[in-house]
Amino acid sequence: MDVRLSVIDKRLEKINKIIAVASGKGGVGKSLIASSLALDLSKKGFRVGLLDLDLYGPSSHIILGVEDFSFPDEEKGILPHKVDELNFMSIVYFTEDKPAPLRGIDITNIIIELLSITQWGELDYLVIDMPPGIGDETLDVIKLVKKAEFLVVTTPSKVAMGAVGKLLLILKELKLQIIGVVENMKLDKSTFIQKSLKIMKLKYLGSINFDYNLEKSIGKPKSLLNSKFINDLNKIIKNQL
Amino acid sequence: MHEWALAESLLIAAIEAAEKEKMKKIKEITIGIGELQQIEQDVFEFAINEIIKSQPNLKGLKIKIKTLKSKLKCRNCDNTWLFSDMKKKLTEDEGEAIHFLPEVAFVHSRCPKCNSPDFEITEGRGVSIIQIKGEK
Numbered sequence: 001m002d003v004r005l006s007v008i009d010k011r012l013e014k015i016n017k018i019i020a021v022a023s024g025k026g027g028v029g030k031s032l033i034a035s036s037l038a039l040d041l042s043k044k045g046f047r048v049g050l051l052d053l054d055l056y057g058p059s060s061h062i063i064l065g066v067e068d069f070s071f072p073d074e075e076k077g078i079l080p081h082k083v084d085e086l087n088f089m090s091i092v093y094f095t096e097d098k099p100a101p102l103r104g105i106d107i108t109n110i111i112i113e114l115l116s117i118t119q120w121g122e123l124d125y126l127v128i129d130m131p132p133g134i135g136d137e138t139l140d141v142i143k144l145v146k147k148a149e150f151l152v153v154t155t156p157s158k159v160a161m162g163a164v165g166k167l168l169l170i171l172k173e174l175k176l177q178i179i180g181v182v183e184n185m186k187l188d189k190s191t192f193i194q195k196s197l198k199i200m201k202l203k204y205l206g207s208i209n210f211d212y213n214l215e216k217s218i219g220k221p222k223s224l225l226n227s228k229f230i231n232d233l234n235k236i237i238k239n240q241l
Numbered sequence: 242m243h244e245w246a247l248a249e250s251l252l253i254a255a256i257e258a259a260e261k262e263k264m265k266k267i268k269e270i271t272i273g274i275g276e277l278q279q280i281e282q283d284v285f286e287f288a289i290n291e292i293i294k295s296q297p298n299l300k301g302l303k304i305k306i307k308t309l310k311s312k313l314k315c316r317n318c319d320n321t322w323l324f325s326d327m328k329k330k331l332t333e334d335e336g337e338a339i340h341f342l343p344e345v346a347f348v349h350s351r352c353p354k355c356n357s358p359d360f361e362i363t364e365g366r367g368v369s370i371i372q373i374k375g376e377k
Contacts, residue, residue, distance in 0.1 A: 001370050003272075004242070006257060007250040071337060076245040076288075078341065094338040095348045101358040106344040109366070113342050117246040 004116040008144055011077075011115060014122040015049070017241065019179065020141055023153040024163035026132035029184040030054075030153050032214070034129035035063040036230050037151075037237065039221050042086040046124040049080060051114070052090035053141065054131040055100055055107055061092050065219035069096055077119040084221065089118050107136045115144055125241070134167050142174060149177040154193060155185045156207075161196055168202060180205035182236055206236035242278050243341060247368055248288035252299065255373055264375035269303040271372040275365035277311040277324050279340040311365030313346075317357035324365065326353070343367075 012018065021034035031054065038050035052060040064083045072078040072093055080087035091100060091110065102110070120126060128148065131137045141148055150171055154164040164181070171178050180203035183193045187210050197204045209232055217223040224230060242250075251272060259267050274280050286304070293299045311324035327350055328336060335349040343366055352360050 001254060001258065003247070003250040003254040003368055003370060005250075006254040007246065010249075010253070071334075071341070074243065074245075076249075077243050091342070091345075094342045094345045096334070096338075098348050100345070100348050102344060102347055103359075103361070106347060110342055110344045113242060113344075116250055117243045117341065 002112070004112050005144070008112070008115045009146075011118060011120065012126070012145065012147070015120060015126045016124050018126045018128065018145055018148045019151050019241065020128040020130050020145070020148045021151050021153060022130040022138065022167060023132055023160075024134065024165070024167035025154070025160040028132075028153050028155045028160055028164075029208075030132070031059040031129050032063060032229070033151070033153055033182060033184065033208075033233065034127050035060045036224060036233055038086055038125070038127040039064070039225055040230055040234060041125050041127075041241075042084065043225055047087075047122060048085075049087040049089070049120050049123050049126040050129065051118075051126060052088075052092075052129045053111060053114075053137050054129055055091050055102060055110060055137070056131065058090050058092050060088070060129050061090050061097075063218055063224070064088065064221055066090075066092070069093055075119060077117045079119055087120060087123070089114065104136045108140050111137060111140045112144065133163070134170050138167070142176065149179050151179045152181045153184055154181060156183055156187065156190050156193055158192060161193060165196065165200070168200060172200070172202070178202060179240060182233075183207040185210045205240060206232075208232040208236070242280070242343075242368060244280055244284040245288040247278075247280065248285055248292055251368070251370070252289070252292055252296070254370060256299075258370065258373055259375055262373070262375075262377070264373070264377055267299060267302055267373060267375040269305065269372075269374040270370060271305040271307065273307045273309050273369050273371050275309050275311050275343070275362075275367050277339065277343045277346065277362065277366055278368060279336065282306065307371065309365040312363045313360050314363045315352035315355060315357055315360045317359050318352060318355040320352055320354040321363070322353055
């Protein structure tokens with residue numbers, strides 16, 4: 001009997017809304033959307049947590065400009081680090097940002113451990129930066145974080161949508177809450193994603209134009225909050241969360 | 242695992258298990274803790290006692306702890322070794338990180354024979370309830 005499972009619901013009970021930012025495909029901008037969404041909601045005065053569950057390639061800390069990898073403080077468990085007002089938890093606090101060569105069972109164990117020891121307290125939103133695909137992490141979040149709602153990210157590419165579509169089908173089959181799909185890095189007026197989602201009877205939330213200056217804002221939360229990227233994201237999520 | 246989180250998880254799990262067995266009172270819980278967890282027994286017992294204070298039905302509960310040796314096996318060369326040997330080569334911070342998240346052993350350590358990061362924890366990873374004694 002794994003005793004850790006019994007405490008996870010308790011750790012998450014004071015969180016009003018849990019948003020898992022997911023995609024079937026890597027490189028579509030999940031981490032940027034998850035981090036930006038968390039920063040933006042936090043700036044608006046909400047109590048927000050950001051949990052990076054991309055254990056092989058964690059990148060939220062890079063986007064947020066985190067350079068302090070010291071252990072989290074302890075208080076009946078561990079407390080998330082603060083990035084301004086945002087509560088942030090990532091594997092990087094335990095790996096010193098070194099590579100993490102992990103098998104599936106190890107991934108599951110780390111997710112269970114992080115969920116059972118992190119004391120988030122009362123939050124309006126917990127944003128989870130998910131790794132790509134429909135593997136262990138996605139299945140673990142579906143199993144362990146029962147109230148997670150999925151915000152799915154794709155690019156306009158048919159290749160990306162090929163993989164994203166599979167994630168959406170699984171989420172639909174399991175009758176999980178899908179907030180909708182964001183089309184990131186839009187370059188032209190293609191309607192391919194919108195049409196694909198219409199066929200799947202899923203909500204197209206809107207698009208984020210390719211922001212050529214975005215790279216300059218990586219690691220600088222204040223600059224990121226003023227980017228065109230976040231301006232587009234804001235229009236999309238308004239009234240959706 | 243963090244001692245407080247462990248104590249809390251353990252007691253919630255024990256209460257759930259006792260309810261399933263239709264036990265009226267839990268008298269004793271025997272748990273197995275993998276050495277990899279590096280639980281500080283004093284801190285753990287303090288946490289248990291603090292939680293019990295707010296749970297009148299757990300008054301007088303005894304906790305027996307069995308520490309289980311953690312064994313590791315390389316998937317690449319089949320070499321086996323003990324965590325107690327591995328720990329000697331870890332820095333204080335690396336050991337502390339493994340205490341919080343045992344799987345970061347794969348980040349901070351390698352097979353002592355072939356240097357592969359692809360090894361497994363074959364014994365003594367986690368925490369489990371071995372036995373619950375109580376009144377029905």
